[in-house]
Amino acid sequence: MANSIDRALNVALGRPCANTRHVFKILLVSGRPFYGYHDEEKEFLKIYLYNPSMVKRVSELLQGGAVMNKTFQPHEGHIPFLLQFFIDYNLSGMDMVHLAAVKFRRIADRGDGTLNADKQGTPSEQGVSKSLDSQNRLWTKVTIDGSQWLGEDVLRQSVCELEVDAIAADILNRTDNATLHGNPGLQALWDDEKQRRRDRNESSQIGDPPSPEREVVEMCESENKYLNEIREILRTSSVVDNKENILPSQERAKTPAFSVEALHASSSQERSSFQAVGDETVIDDDAIRTVVENSQHFGSPVVSTQHADVAIDDSLVSLLAELNNDIMSQSQCLGNQQAVGTTVCPGLLPYKATVTRRKANRCVLRRIWS
Numbered sequence: 001m002a003n004s005i006d007r008a009l010n011v012a013l014g015r016p017c018a019n020t021r022h023v024f025k026i027l028l029v030s031g032r033p034f035y036g037y038h039d040e041e042k043e044f045l046k047i048y049l050y051n052p053s054m055v056k057r058v059s060e061l062l063q064g065g066a067v068m069n070k071t072f073q074p075h076e077g078h079i080p081f082l083l084q085f086f087i088d089y090n091l092s093g094m095d096m097v098h099l100a101a102v103k104f105r106r107i108a109d110r111g112d113g114t115l116n117a118d119k120q121g122t123p124s125e126q127g128v129s130k131s132l133d134s135q136n137r138l139w140t141k142v143t144i145d146g147s148q149w150l151g152e153d154v155l156r157q158s159v160c161e162l163e164v165d166a167i168a169a170d171i172l173n174r175t176d177n178a179t180l181h182g183n184p185g186l187q188a189l190w191d192d193e194k195q196r197r198r199d200r201n202e203s204s205q206i207g208d209p210p211s212p213e214r215e216v217v218e219m220c221e222s223e224n225k226y227l228n229e230i231r232e233i234l235r236t237s238s239v240v241d242n243k244e245n246i247l248p249s250q251e252r253a254k255t256p257a258f259s260v261e262a263l264h265a266s267s268s269q270e271r272s273s274f275q276a277v278g279d280e281t282v283i284d285d286d287a288i289r290t291v292v293e294n295s296q297h298f299g300s301p302v303v304s305t306q307h308a309d310v311a312i313d314d315s316l317v318s319l320l321a322e323l324n325n326d327i328m329s330q331s332q333c334l335g336n337q338q339a340v341g342t343t344v345c346p347g348l349l350p351y352k353a354t355v356t357r358r359k360a361n362r363c364v365l366r367r368i369w370s
Contacts, residue, residue, distance in 0.1 A: 064287050
């Protein structure tokens with residue numbers, strides 16, 4: 001399937017002879033679908049791509065039946081890459097990021113012989129800090145081991161006292177899914193409030209705020225009608241449940257959170273078993289053509305994410321410079337006409353050509369800002 005996705009994507013991008021690999025890995029995971037009503041978990045194929053900008057294109061090819069001669073229902077294909085990363089590693093905006101290992105960036109010299117981090121702690125604090133675990137340690141340039149510093153060629157990106165680097169495989173938040181209840185983004189705020197109450201020798205159990213009693217509201221006639229209709233639909237509808245397992249029970253798929261471990265455990269291995277040889281790829285050329293014609297994502301050229309902003313800036317600068325030259329030329333021509341009379345300015349374009357150029361400029365601006 002990985003080879004088929006690579007092949008279909010290369011054909012859709014207009015490079016049928018290319019051997020570019022777009023799929024990094026495909027893992028089998030289990031989860032509950034959010035389309036429709038399901039009483040148990042299903043098995044999914046989680047596809048990891050090298051370039052996040054290809055997610056929408058791959059989703060359209062899978063949904064259009066261009067891969068494996070089947071129509072797939074993509075899930076989470078509409079989620080932006082950064083949000084998907086937060087979901088996979090159980091990261092929330094109001095909580096801490098727990099890491100198994102980090103590397104510290106060196107503190108820059110301010111120019112007067114002193115370092116930016118003047119707060120080194122007293123000798124007693126430093127001695128206690130070295131004996132504590134990583135969660136309670138006071139991290140300063142004295143307590144940080146020499147092996148935990150990055151090279152001097154790695155520059156700092158902020159003015160914070162500490163700046164660390166870590167890899168995704170060392171994020172430990174993904175193992176906390178079983179203990180979360182409700183909104184994970186607000187759970188950290190409630191934990192902080194409980195700790196503040198403990199510090200004030202108060203009960204950490206936060207009760208419900210006082211609320212007035214609610215009167216019992218009788219069910220209206222329309223609500224009874226719709227409930228009866230729903231019950232009738234559920235009774236008469238046939239439930240289609242495909243219990244066909246892809247793998248044996250002893251190889252049951254993991255949840256998406258714990259599938260990250262399988263991803264990083266074999267990330268160093270090459271996809272040598274997925275070499276595209278002969279007729280191993282199964283694609284539908286007609287379906288690919290239909291998807292490309294009806295798609296809004298295959299029409300724009302594929303630009304590398306690290307050069308996308310630079311390309312847009314260059315296009316905008318060139319366009320603004322061209323518009324400025326046109327304005328200067330027209331101003332000079334008008335000045336010459338007022339002084340000399342009916343002098344024809346070679347820099348002033350005919351009316352139709354000027355209108356055409358304005359339309360072209362609007363098209364470029366629309367492409368830049370879209």
